Amino acid sequence: xxxxxxxxxxxxxxxxxxxxxxxxxxxxxxxxxxxxxxxxxxxxxxxxxxxxxxxxxxxxxxxxxxxxxxxxxxxxxxxxxxxxxxxxxxxxxxxxxxxxxxxxxxxxxxxxxxxxxxxxxxxxxxxxxxxxxxxxxxxxxxxxxxxxxxxxxxxx
Amino acid sequence: xxxxxxxxxxxxxxxxxxxxxxxxxxxxxxxxxxxxxxxxxxxxxxxxxxxxxxxxxxxxxxxxxxxxxxxxxxxxxxxxxxxxxxxxxxxxxxxxxxxxxxxxxxxxxxxxxxxxxxxxxxxxxxxxxxxxxxxxxxxxxxxxxxxxxxxxxxxxxxxxxxxxxxxxxxxxxxxxxxxxxxxxxxxxxxxxxxxxxxxxxxxxxxxxxxxxxxxxxxxxxxxxxxxxxxxxxxxxxxxxxxxxxxxxxxxxxxxxxxxxxxxxxxxxxxxxxxxxxxxxxxx
Numbered sequence: 001x002x003x004x005x006x007x008x009x010x011x012x013x014x015x016x017x018x019x020x021x022x023x024x025x026x027x028x029x030x031x032x033x034x035x036x037x038x039x040x041x042x043x044x045x046x047x048x049x050x051x052x053x054x055x056x057x058x059x060x061x062x063x064x065x066x067x068x069x070x071x072x073x074x075x076x077x078x079x080x081x082x083x084x085x086x087x088x089x090x091x092x093x094x095x096x097x098x099x100x101x102x103x104x105x106x107x108x109x110x111x112x113x114x115x116x117x118x119x120x121x122x123x124x125x126x127x128x129x130x131x132x133x134x135x136x137x138x139x140x141x142x143x144x145x146x147x148x149x150x151x152x153x154x155x156x
Numbered sequence: 157x158x159x160x161x162x163x164x165x166x167x168x169x170x171x172x173x174x175x176x177x178x179x180x181x182x183x184x185x186x187x188x189x190x191x192x193x194x195x196x197x198x199x200x201x202x203x204x205x206x207x208x209x210x211x212x213x214x215x216x217x218x219x220x221x222x223x224x225x226x227x228x229x230x231x232x233x234x235x236x237x238x239x240x241x242x243x244x245x246x247x248x249x250x251x252x253x254x255x256x257x258x259x260x261x262x263x264x265x266x267x268x269x270x271x272x273x274x275x276x277x278x279x280x281x282x283x284x285x286x287x288x289x290x291x292x293x294x295x296x297x298x299x300x301x302x303x304x305x306x307x308x309x310x311x312x313x314x315x316x317x318x319x320x321x322x323x324x325x326x327x328x329x330x331x332x333x334x335x336x337x338x339x340x341x342x343x344x345x346x347x348x349x350x351x352x353x354x355x356x357x358x359x360x361x362x363x364x365x366x367x368x369x370x371x372x373x374x375x376x377x378x379x380x381x382x383x384x385x386x387x388x389x390x391x392x393x394x395x396x397x398x399x400x401x402x403x404x405x406x407x408x409x410x411x412x413x414x415x416x417x418x419x420x421x422x423x424x425x426x427x428x429x430x431x432x433x434x435x436x437x438x439x
Contacts, residue, residue, distance in 0.1 A: 002191075007308055008309070010204065017211045026222075028225050030241060033242065
């Protein structure tokens with residue numbers, strides 16, 4: 001073993017190389033690596049976040065859809081109710097109209113009947129006088145028997 | 157034949173040395189004896205050159221990746237670099253319990269640089285020395301981590317950092333206390349003072365063992381590995397059958413050595429992290 005000044009040269013070279021590595025090689029590399037791992041972590045986090053957001057959005061969409069369905073059902077029900085109501089109303093109206101028509105017709109019939117009765121009454125006195133004249137063979141004084149005739153007519 | 161072999165091995169284990177000749181002039185050593193005469197003030201030009209070159213290669217490649225680093229999907233080389241950075245960062249997080257921005261980049265530098273130096277071991281032992289001698293350079297040892305100067309240079313830098321951070325975190329008093337009041341302690345103040353030299357001796361050995369074992373472990377493993385490659389390479393000159401057998405051995409040892417060089421680079425890094433973590437721990 002021959003120890004000589006080479007050992008000094010090597011020591012100096014070693015110190016210089018370590019210094020160079022410390023200043024110009026290590027920091028850019030380790031920083032790039034750290035930054036990258038941070039970036040990857042952020043990316044993963046963002047992906048998780050996005051997945052969560054998607055889940056939320058899906059839930060929200062389902063909620064909205066359910067609400068819309070409910071609303072539509074309510075509307076249809078309402079419309080049905082309204083339609084029924086309209087039909088009922090129309091029916092009621094028709095019934096009332098019918099009643100009214102019937103009442104009017106009845107009143108007319110009654111009126112006609114009364115008129116006929118009047119006419120008949122008028123005829124009755126004449127006819128009964130004529131009948132009585134035939135039976136009696138004489139004229140009947142209408143005025144004298146008016147009371148009787150009127151009684152007869154009212155009995156009709 | 158035997159003389160040739162020992163010459164061949166010796167040649168492969170000799171560094172290209174630049175230093176001060178005994179007469180005061182500076183220049184390359186032309187033989188091992190000439191190199192030995194130079195004393196301490198000489199440099200292993202091949203070890204240092206390959207080591208610094210590989211370190212620069214590492215820094216250049218990683219600097220390129222660092223410049224182009226994006227937070228988008230990483231591609232190709234950036235992926236590879238990020239795997240290494242993440243690997244080192246994990247090791248530091250697991251083994252280092254203080255707060256120090258320097259530890260992780262140092263771990264990365266150690267791991268990649270030592271790995272590249274060790275990787276030179278897998279290049280067949282004669283290729284680059286042959287090229288070098290064609291270019292007129294007589295000695296060329298291309299695996300820097302088989303040079304104890306290189307491995308100990310790194311481990312003693314680590315040792316210096318251990319002492320620096322021990323004092324910075326615990327203060328001189330705290331560090332001195334750590335060296336003198338453990339592992340033996342007593343409630344009796346007189347016994348405590350008596351125990352100080354014993355503790356100091358044990359803790360100093362303990363402290364010094366860290367850089368020495370750190371450097372020598374890497375050196376020993378790589379040196380032994382290279383030696384085996386050289387011995388296998390000797391078989392290539394000993395007839396067709398031996399050469400074929402040597403080829404198989406070379407392949408097997410190289411594949412096994414992939415594990416060794418990675419493991420040694422990893423160990424150097426982890427032990428550095430652990431030693432510095434201990435230095436940062438305040439009791």
